[in-house]
Amino acid sequence: MLEIRNLTKRFGDFEAVRDVSISVPDGAFLVLLGPSGCGKTTLLRMLAGLELPSAGQIVFDGKPVSDGDRNWTVDPARRNSGLVFQSYALWPHMSVRGNVDWPLKVMKMPKADRTRRVAEVLKLLDISQLADRYPNEISGGQQQRVAIARTIAPKPSVLLFDEPLSNLDAKLRVEMRTELMRLHRATGATTVYVTHDQIEAMTMATHVAVMNHGRVQQFGTPADLVDHPETAFVATFIGTPPNNMVPIVRNGTGYKVGGRYMPVTPPADDCLAMYRAEAMTLSDSEGETTLPMELVETSAIAGRMMVTGLRDGLRLTAIVERAPEARIGDTVQFCLPQRPDSWFGPDGERIG
Amino acid sequence: MAQAAMGGQGRRVLFQQGTVLKAVVLALLVALIVLPLIRTVMFTLHPDTVKAWSDVLTGRLSKNLFYKPLGNTLLIGVVVATACVLLGGFLAWLVVMTNVPFRKTIGVMATLPFMIPSFAAALAWGSLFRNDRVGGQVGWLQGLGLDIPDWLAWGMVPTLIVLTLHYFSLAFTIIAAALATVNSDLVEAAQIAGAKGRRILMGIILPVTTPALVAAGSLCFAGAVSNFATPALLGLPVRMQTLSTRLFGMIEVGQVGRGYVIGILLVLISGAFLWAGNRIVSGRRSYATITGKGGRAKRFDLRGARWPLCAVAAVVLLSSTVIPVIVLTASSLAPSSANLFSNWTLHYWMGQSDPSFAQGIPGIAYNEDIVRALTVTLGLGLAVAFTGMFVGLLASYTTARFREGWASAAITQISFLPLLVPGIAFGAAYIAYLGAPIGPFPALYGTFALLVIAGTAYLLPFSVQTGRAVIQQVGGELEESARITGASFGRRLFAITVPLAIRGLAAGGILIFVKIVRDLSLVVLLFTPTMPVLSVLAYRYASEGFGQFANAITVVILFISIAATLIANRLQTKSQPWLQN
Ligand SMILES: Nc1ncnc2c1ncn2[C@@H]1O[C@H](COP(=O)(O)OP(=O)(O)O)[C@@H](O)[C@H]1O
Ligand SMILES: [Mg+2]
Numbered sequence: 001m002l003e004i005r006n007l008t009k010r011f012g013d014f015e016a017v018r019d020v021s022i023s024v025p026d027g028a029f030l031v032l033l034g035p036s037g038c039g040k041t042t043l044l045r046m047l048a049g050l051e052l053p054s055a056g057q058i059v060f061d062g063k064p065v066s067d068g069d070r071n072w073t074v075d076p077a078r079r080n081s082g083l084v085f086q087s088y089a090l091w092p093h094m095s096v097r098g099n100v101d102w103p104l105k106v107m108k109m110p111k112a113d114r115t116r117r118v119a120e121v122l123k124l125l126d127i128s129q130l131a132d133r134y135p136n137e138i139s140g141g142q143q144q145r146v147a148i149a150r151t152i153a154p155k156p157s158v159l160l161f162d163e164p165l166s167n168l169d170a171k172l173r174v175e176m177r178t179e180l181m182r183l184h185r186a187t188g189a190t191t192v193y194v195t196h197d198q199i200e201a202m203t204m205a206t207h208v209a210v211m212n213h214g215r216v217q218q219f220g221t222p223a224d225l226v227d228h229p230e231t232a233f234v235a236t237f238i239g240t241p242p243n244n245m246v247p248i249v250r251n252g253t254g255y256k257v258g259g260r261y262m263p264v265t266p267p268a269d270d271c272l273a274m275y276r277a278e279a280m281t282l283s284d285s286e287g288e289t290t291l292p293m294e295l296v297e298t299s300a301i302a303g304r305m306m307v308t309g310l311r312d313g314l315r316l317t318a319i320v321e322r323a324p325e326a327r328i329g330d331t332v333q334f335c336l337p338q339r340p341d342s343w344f345g346p347d348g349e350r351i352g
Numbered sequence: 353m354a355q356a357a358m359g360g361q362g363r364r365v366l367f368q369q370g371t372v373l374k375a376v377v378l379a380l381l382v383a384l385i386v387l388p389l390i391r392t393v394m395f396t397l398h399p400d401t402v403k404a405w406s407d408v409l410t411g412r413l414s415k416n417l418f419y420k421p422l423g424n425t426l427l428i429g430v431v432v433a434t435a436c437v438l439l440g441g442f443l444a445w446l447v448v449m450t451n452v453p454f455r456k457t458i459g460v461m462a463t464l465p466f467m468i469p470s471f472a473a474a475l476a477w478g479s480l481f482r483n484d485r486v487g488g489q490v491g492w493l494q495g496l497g498l499d500i501p502d503w504l505a506w507g508m509v510p511t512l513i514v515l516t517l518h519y520f521s522l523a524f525t526i527i528a529a530a531l532a533t534v535n536s537d538l539v540e541a542a543q544i545a546g547a548k549g550r551r552i553l554m555g556i557i558l559p560v561t562t563p564a565l566v567a568a569g570s571l572c573f574a575g576a577v578s579n580f581a582t583p584a585l586l587g588l589p590v591r592m593q594t595l596s597t598r599l600f601g602m603i604e605v606g607q608v609g610r611g612y613v614i615g616i617l618l619v620l621i622s623g624a625f626l627w628a629g630n631r632i633v634s635g636r637r638s639y640a641t642i643t644g645k646g647g648r649a650k651r652f653d654l655r656g657a658r659w660p661l662c663a664v665a666a667v668v669l670l671s672s673t674v675i676p677v678i679v680l681t682a683s684s685l686a687p688s689s690a691n692l693f694s695n696w697t698l699h700y701w702m703g704q705s706d707p708s709f710a711q712g713i714p715g716i717a718y719n720e721d722i723v724r725a726l727t728v729t730l731g732l733g734l735a736v737a738f739t740g741m742f743v744g745l746l747a748s749y750t751t752a753r754f755r756e757g758w759a760s761a762a763i764t765q766i767s768f769l770p771l772l773v774p775g776i777a778f779g780a781a782y783i784a785y786l787g788a789p790i791g792p793f794p795a796l797y798g799t800f801a802l803l804v805i806a807g808t809a810y811l812l813p814f815s816v817q818t819g820r821a822v823i824q825q826v827g828g829e830l831e832e833s834a835r836i837t838g839a840s841f842g843r844r845l846f847a848i849t850v851p852l853a854i855r856g857l858a859a860g861g862i863l864i865f866v867k868i869v870r871d872l873s874l875v876v877l878l879f880t881p882t883m884p885v886l887s888v889l890a891y892r893y894a895s896e897g898f899g900q901f902a903n904a905i906t907v908v909i910l911f912i913s914i915a916a917t918l919i920a921n922r923l924q925t926k927s928q929p930w931l932q933n
Contacts, residue, residue, distance in 0.1 A: 011756050048836060077836060083833070085832070089828075091848055102834075103838075107837070
């Protein structure tokens with residue numbers, strides 16, 4: 001069990017992480033997902049023991065390892081965790097082999113075991129042939145593998161990754177994603193993985209914590225997040241393409257949806273209605289629930305078309321079978337389904 | 353997971369992380385930099401000495417004590433700063449943006465004058481241009497039969513020329529760095545938009561480099577107004593005073609209070625200009641970072657002007673580097689500077705004492721004073737290099753590792769404070785600070801320790817800067833990833849930090865060594881006959897009319913500085929197996 005209880009981190013007056021509580025079972029793959037600057041790295045560094053929490057506890061397997069309330073912490077090296085830094089942090093004056101070997105040396109592992117273990121992890125990550133090169137003599141993807149090899153060599157039971165794929169190009173990223181999942185199965189280590197890329201989160205995680213402004217917006221399985229977003233932020237952050245969020249305002253006796261009167265029955269006077277992209281359609285003529293939008297983008301996705309329209313700052317995306325006749329810049333009628341998928345209050349909380 | 357928290361002995365974190373370290377560093381910096389300055393001010397406010405303020409500012413003598421030197425100082429500052437920006441900017445433009453022949457050579461040569469102490473150039477000027485106005489030997493040109501007018505031999509004009517030829521190199525470095533960030537894409541975009549040479553210069557290049565021009569101007573101004581050696585050697589014999597020579601004179605004759613007041617005013621003036629320059633620059637947006645990296649594929653084609661412009665650059669560069677060195681060397685060998693290139697003798701270098709020659713002063717190899725000064729100077733350079741790098745590393749580690757909080761901001765600000773204080777004023781402050789006993793501590797005047805402490809404090813801006821570069825190389829995640837493995841502090845230090853940092857540290861230490869070895873303005877007031885240093889001896893010999901000895905000593909200083917600089921450059925660029933690309 002990895003448990004985080006009411007964890008808070010302040011830098012001066014600024015709260016980088018606010019009152020975070022999460023718990024996952026052994027062997028879980030927990031992804032911390034959120035936009036840049038939301039406190040993911042700070043949370044990860046507290047897990048690694050590099051930062052002391054300002055309040056709250058971190059508990060590995062029933063044993064507290066950090067306690068911000070008592071200013072008490074277990075040394076990073078004593079937590080049996082390993083961290084892969086975003087910059088990789090390979091020691092530039094040591095060869096690939098040296099980088100992987102040194103932590104084992106520090107652990108006082110006997111020489112023969114060390115040699116065996118180094119060979120084993122280099123093979124696991126498919127970089128045996130690079131053993132004698134220096135970090136600046138290998139590519140970014142290879143450096144990434146070395147950083148991972150170095151971290152898993154001491155067999156930590158908690159593995160921490162800080163945006164490990166963000167410096168790689170798109171194709172390599174997809175390959176490494178598969179590779180990391182294979183690695184997770186092979187080591188069985190509880191993994192905490194930080195990313196701002198929701199696709200990574202959805203494909204790799206057993207548990208996802210979506211963060212914004214230092215808070216956990218929602219914690220659950222990837223399917224939970226898609227099927228049942230708790231906040232408007234989660235609803236628009238998750239999914240490809242993202243969900244549509246349309247503001248609704250009460251005006252007299254009726255409701256204006258995205259600027260037009262429509263027959264809806266929202267649970268509150270001012271709120272947001274969420275429509276899934278695959279529930280939207282295009283229509284040739286104006287109808288009861290259509291919104292005229294300027295066509296700004298079309299692109300083919302898995303045999304279907306993704307169509308995006310824009311008007312007055314409102315952006316709508318629909319997934320349809322066939323591209324519209326209209327050209328970019330023309331006006332297209334986006335047809336909303338009769339009932340929205342979910343309702344959110346003006347503060348972003350789900351209300352129905 | 354079962355063993356996750358095994359051996360999980362935690363520890364209590366008693367203080368906020370870094371509190372102790374910050375407190376120690378802050379106390380050290382306050383003791384080294386803030387207290388001397390405060391003590392100087394306090395001294396002038398003491399009831400016995402407070403009259404010095406009115407003497408200097410409003411008294412009967414104030415015109416001679418302060419206002420005339422002030423006028424000279426400001427004139428020097430404005431003219432030298434303007435000339436340096438023009439000259440340095442011109443050379444930077446040639447090197448970075450045009451296809452002038454020998455671009456690389458010009459680029460390297462233009463950084464050299466700043467490596468040569470300014471008193472070397474002033475001495476060389478004397479050996480060439482002295483006339484018989486103040487007696488003593490005449491210079492080479494007068495010896496050739498030319499009649500050198502007074503204005504060219506002494507006073508303001510030669511001071512301006514020598515200082516410009518010294519400080520333009522600083523302006524060059526700053527402006528060239530800024531020009532190098534003007535991406536060729538930027539210029540090409542303007543060309544595509546239809547702009548021609550002049551428009552591109554005025555519309556694109558100049559606005560983008562304005563912050564650098566202002567920075568270069570204010571740094572050259574601050575350097576020129578606080579320079580001591582050049583006005584002292586070329587101006588004092590004809591009673592031209594600047595604030596720094598006045599300060600020196602006041603303290604020499606024992607009018608310490610007035611000296612300190614002048615020193616404080618000098619600090620305010622040079623500080624005000626640096627501050628103003630900084631304000632102008634930081635008020636603007638910095639453009640330099642907006643552009644990505646881009647090779648400069650195309651250079652501005654000078655066509656027919658290539659060789660003439662190259663010749664102009666050559667004249668400037670030769671007269672600021674090669675000619676002074678040749679003149680100094682020749683004059684240390686020639687019995688008469690009127691005949692620089694004949695009757696050469698090694699007497700001034702290794703002659704025994706001979707009553708018929710130079711009043712019996714032996715050559716510098718047998719001159720006990722000079723040999724002692726050499727030992728003291730080298731020892732001082734080494735000691736300051738060590739202490740400076742130590743304090744610099746400590747301060748920059750503290751601010752890099754614990755960024756937040758007012759204490760870190762204070763450490764950064766204080767460590768750069770000496771940049772605002774001219775060397776001679778800093779020296780004066782240290783006399784006020786440690787010249788008399790403080791509590792149980794004895795007075796340090798005349799001791800090696802005083803020189804080391806003052807030198808360390810004075811050069812702290814450079815050592816902190818070097819320390820920062822080193823910390824950036826090794827600090828942060830590289831060190832943390834070693835910490836996570838459980839390696840102890842000592843082990844991390846020797847396996848990770850030192851191997852990565854050693855070259856940077858050595859190079860930084862050598863640069864500090866060079867700065868202190870060739871410094872005159874800081875040590876000229878701290879000098880005592882029991883603790884002589886080379887640069888002050890050279891200055892004394894020169895002002896007593898023994899130009900050859902002064903020049904020989906200066907050649908030694910030059911040799912040490914150049915050798916050390918070359919070693920430092922090599923260390924910085926020398927290939928490391930893990931840096932090869
Ligand atoms: N050492 C620090 N001192 C002050 N502020 C910090 C420090 N580390 C992070 N922050 C701030 O905390 C916030 C969260 O940072 P971080 O955890 O790095 O975000 P993320 O990794 O999600 O991009 C940012 O606004 C950052 O500026
Ligand atoms: Mg981050």
